[in-house]
Amino acid sequence: MSYHEAPTIAAPDAPQLDQDDRPTLRFVTCGSVDDGKSTLVGRLLYDSKTLLDDQLDALASESKTSGTAGGDLDFGLLVDGLQAEREQGITIDVAYRFFATKLRRFIVADTPGHMQYTRNMATGASNADLAVVLVDARKGVVTQTRRHSHILSLLGIRHVVLAVNKMDLIGFNGGRFAAITAEYLTLAGQLGISQVQCIPVVAPDGDNIAAASTRMPWYAGPTVTAYLESVDVAGDISGRPFRLPVQWVNRPHAEFRGFCGRIASGAIATGEAVTVQPSGRRTRIARILTPGGEHDRATAGESVTLTLADEIDISRGDVLTTGAAPLVSDQLAAHLVWFDDDAMVPGRRYMLKCGTASSGAVITTLKHRIVIDTMARENATTLDTNQIGYVHLSLDRALVFEAYRDDREMGSFILVDPISHRTAAAGMIDLSLRRATNIHWQRLAVDKSVRARLKQQRPCVLWFTGLSGAGKSTIADLVDRRLAEFGRHAALLDGDNLRHGINRDLGFSSTERMENVRRVAEIAALFVDAGMIALVALISPFRSEREMARHRVEAGEFIEIHVATPLAECERRDPKGLYRKARAGELPGFTGIDDPYEAPQAPEIAIDTSELTSEAACERIIRYLQEHHYL
Amino acid sequence: MTPFSHGSARYTDVMKTQALRQALDLHGFDAAIGGARRDEEKSRAKERVFSHRSAAHRWDPKNQRPELWRLYNTMLAPGESMRVFPLSTWTELDVWDYILLENIPIVPLYLAAKRPVVERDGTLIMVDDERMPLLADEAPRWRSVRFRTLGCYPLSGATISTATTLPEIVREMMASRTSERQGRMIDRDSPASMERKKAEGYF
Numbered sequence: 001m002s003y004h005e006a007p008t009i010a011a012p013d014a015p016q017l018d019q020d021d022r023p024t025l026r027f028v029t030c031g032s033v034d035d036g037k038s039t040l041v042g043r044l045l046y047d048s049k050t051l052l053d054d055q056l057d058a059l060a061s062e063s064k065t066s067g068t069a070g071g072d073l074d075f076g077l078l079v080d081g082l083q084a085e086r087e088q089g090i091t092i093d094v095a096y097r098f099f100a101t102k103l104r105r106f107i108v109a110d111t112p113g114h115m116q117y118t119r120n121m122a123t124g125a126s127n128a129d130l131a132v133v134l135v136d137a138r139k140g141v142v143t144q145t146r147r148h149s150h151i152l153s154l155l156g157i158r159h160v161v162l163a164v165n166k167m168d169l170i171g172f173n174g175g176r177f178a179a180i181t182a183e184y185l186t187l188a189g190q191l192g193i194s195q196v197q198c199i200p201v202v203a204p205d206g207d208n209i210a211a212a213s214t215r216m217p218w219y220a221g222p223t224v225t226a227y228l229e230s231v232d233v234a235g236d237i238s239g240r241p242f243r244l245p246v247q248w249v250n251r252p253h254a255e256f257r258g259f260c261g262r263i264a265s266g267a268i269a270t271g272e273a274v275t276v277q278p279s280g281r282r283t284r285i286a287r288i289l290t291p292g293g294e295h296d297r298a299t300a301g302e303s304v305t306l307t308l309a310d311e312i313d314i315s316r317g318d319v320l321t322t323g324a325a326p327l328v329s330d331q332l333a334a335h336l337v338w339f340d341d342d343a344m345v346p347g348r349r350y351m352l353k354c355g356t357a358s359s360g361a362v363i364t365t366l367k368h369r370i371v372i373d374t375m376a377r378e379n380a381t382t383l384d385t386n387q388i389g390y391v392h393l394s395l396d397r398a399l400v401f402e403a404y405r406d407d408r409e410m411g412s413f414i415l416v417d418p419i420s421h422r423t424a425a426a427g428m429i430d431l432s433l434r435r436a437t438n439i440h441w442q443r444l445a446v447d448k449s450v451r452a453r454l455k456q457q458r459p460c461v462l463w464f465t466g467l468s469g470a471g472k473s474t475i476a477d478l479v480d481r482r483l484a485e486f487g488r489h490a491a492l493l494d495g496d497n498l499r500h501g502i503n504r505d506l507g508f509s510s511t512e513r514m515e516n517v518r519r520v521a522e523i524a525a526l527f528v529d530a531g532m533i534a535l536v537a538l539i540s541p542f543r544s545e546r547e548m549a550r551h552r553v554e555a556g557e558f559i560e561i562h563v564a565t566p567l568a569e570c571e572r573r574d575p576k577g578l579y580r581k582a583r584a585g586e587l588p589g590f591t592g593i594d595d596p597y598e599a600p601q602a603p604e605i606a607i608d609t610s611e612l613t614s615e616a617a618c619e620r621i622i623r624y625l626q627e628h629h630y631l
Numbered sequence: 632m633t634p635f636s637h638g639s640a641r642y643t644d645v646m647k648t649q650a651l652r653q654a655l656d657l658h659g660f661d662a663a664i665g666g667a668r669r670d671e672e673k674s675r676a677k678e679r680v681f682s683h684r685s686a687a688h689r690w691d692p693k694n695q696r697p698e699l700w701r702l703y704n705t706m707l708a709p710g711e712s713m714r715v716f717p718l719s720t721w722t723e724l725d726v727w728d729y730i731l732l733e734n735i736p737i738v739p740l741y742l743a744a745k746r747p748v749v750e751r752d753g754t755l756i757m758v759d760d761e762r763m764p765l766l767a768d769e770a771p772r773w774r775s776v777r778f779r780t781l782g783c784y785p786l787s788g789a790t791i792s793t794a795t796t797l798p799e800i801v802r803e804m805m806a807s808r809t810s811e812r813q814g815r816m817i818d819r820d821s822p823a824s825m826e827r828k829k830a831e832g833y834f
Contacts, residue, residue: 095676095677096669096676097669119697123697127699353702353704354702414704426697426699
């Protein structure tokens with residue numbers, strides 16, 4: 001390798017300093033595997049003269065050793081940055097590349113074509129203005145073309161370049177190109193992709209990439225580069241209402257309280273009236289502070305600190321607004337692209353992030369799943385990795401949002417698995433189900449506090465969790481008896497017993513076990529409403545489900561008791577002979593054997609019955625209840 | 632331990648990767664913020680803004696959390712951490728534009744000056760103290776050089792340049808025919824050199 005003397009004066013064709021205001025176009029490439037996406041991006045970089053000498057040296061030497069172009073420059077190697085990608089000649093993860101022409105700067109997300117990496121394609125598309133969809137001229141529109149185009153349309157991309165690649169392999173047949181074009185335009189029409197430019201190319205040779213091809217005289221349209229340089233993707237953002245999702249409340253001392261964040265849309269001026277959502281409280285802008293000093297106004301994209309005329313309780317996730325009110329609801333409908341290897345399960349709790357707000361969320365219903373090939377809707381109970389569906393979500397608290405079609409930033413969310421912490425799905429909000437405001441709770445004249453007073457007790461849930469055979473039911477039964485001695489009204493909900501009655505229709509699949517826990521939590525909450533003390537004895541192995549049960553009642557009304565008898569001891573006791581069966585493979589999915597038990601991280605009470613008798617355990621619980629004024 | 636006696640790969644592992652891991656473990660930081668950019672190098676082009684590291688500080692490039700819109704998944708299990716790269720989508724030119732715009736002070740080594748250098752394996756190494764043992768046929772020559780990137784000595788090479796002011800640097804950048812990391816010896820051990828180092832915990 002050699003070093004290069006940098007010239008002291010700019011070369012004649014080098015861009016001048018004042019051209020740095022060239023607008024930036026963000027685009028994503030997609031299409032099926034081996035259609036030549038990475039090669040196209042590599043060729044765009046090469047033709048834009050963005051590639052530097054040392055990179056070209058490295059490309060030439062790597063093309064010889066691991067290239068797939070027979071020793072010629074293999075442009076795909078420029079973007080496939082991971083070792084595994086170059087070995088297999090495929091793209092696994094999104095690569096972001098930068099290049100510029102005289103007119104524009106470009107950020108391109110090169111995304112994987114393999115089905116198992118669809119989530120990475122969605123990632124690349126989420127911040128793009130335009131997509132270049134590649135198809136192999138020999139194969140035309142295939143399933144993956146449809147899948148990717150569908151995701152593009154869900155993500156709100158309205159501009160597509162259809163690059164029909166490998167035209168040399170079909171003898172530059174213009175008729176075939178026209179047929180593929182017609183098929184894709186039909187697809188785009190169904191998906192609402194309004195702007196499509198179809199271009200026949202040979203990516204490795206550069207035909208119609210930056211220079212017009214001499215081998216396809218029948219094509220009179222623009223080259224890929226010329227189109228990317230000229231296409232107008234700017235949507236009409238003028239007139240959008242002001243939205244500032246609060247990222248941080250800056251309170252350095254008692255005299256100052258500023259609300260910081262990046263303006264998502266619209267503009268604001270000092271003195272203007274704003275409404276804080278979800279509370280609906282109104283006030284005025286006092287000051288606008290920016291990194292460049294105090295200003296009179298600020299617009300979308302700026303990061304600012306606002307101070308307000310009145311003292312209003314505002315926290316992270318709240319949104320300062322003007323104009324038309326945003327949607328505020330804890331019930332919403334959304335399109336979902338499922339990413340996680342674990343299938344989506346209605347009823348399970350996930351963590352939802354939208355703008356600067358986070359909330360627990362449960363997918364209450366999967367309305368339908370999309371059959372990619374036909375775009376038809378089908379009934380389904382679950383979504384697997386890379387599948388797309390339409391769901392209803394129920395959140396722990398009201399969220400401030402917009403429909404995705406109106407506002408990408410305030411209409412998008414991700415779901416995070418609370419256990420693995422993987423990003424499980426991406427969502428595009430369609431509408432508010434408005435149950436939170438439309439369906440009012442029937443207000444009851446006799447409420448919980450009245451009933452509790454009548455019984456002269458403080459209602460609560462004692463939730464016993466632990467492995468099978470840990471001693472949950474035994475201890476709960478003892479506590480129940482002691483409560484009766486104190487003259488307290490209690491009800492014991494035993495997991496096994498409930499399965500003979502209200503839960504008799506449920507089996508032991510993961511979905512059914514989840515429903516089992518959900519029903520028990522609901523019943524316990526009803527008992528608390530009735531002023532009772534509910535004792536629940538249930539394995540309830542998953543932290544997220546116990547959290548769900550905790551959230552069904554008010555703070556301080558849920559006492560988690562971890563009966564933490566070690567697995568070895570439970571298995572030694574094996575009162576119902578279940579461990580023996582599980583070990584023999586007769587009970588698949590048995591907690592502790594081949595299904596996990598997630599121990600509580602901070603239970604109110606933890607008891608190990610290998611160290612403590614059931615009676616002593618019972619007394620410890622009674623003492624806790626006395627010390628915390630439940631008794 | 633020096634790069635001369637132990638080689639650049641071993642030196643980088645001990646002095647940078649392992650040292651960083653020890654510091655992160657000692658203080659138990661949830662996140663370490665870095666200035667790496669996607670335009671620097673091929674495996675960095677695959678990097679997330681919030682890049683997850685296991686409790687052993689490993690990067691798993693094949694299993695990264697998808698990052699959509701401006702939504703970052705910041706959830707960590709005990710012991711895990713994040714490397715955060717807020718300048719991911721900046722280019723080298725953007726950095727210099729910004730320095731120029733905001734009039735930010737810079738280290739003088741970024742500006743060209745006559746400095747004593749020797750050329751070894753295609754890299755210009757500055758020799759202004761006794762650290763580098765010279766070979767028999769090597770003698771420092773005074774040349775006008777500057778550094779486009781500053782890592783540890785001597786693994787960042789200099790480039791020939793006469794740019795002594797910020798505007799001259801920006802003009803030189805626009806006409807440059809080599810990449811910034813061309814002067815970085817550690818990237819050259821093999822095509823996947825950076826990826827491997829990152830997987831081991833290097834920044």
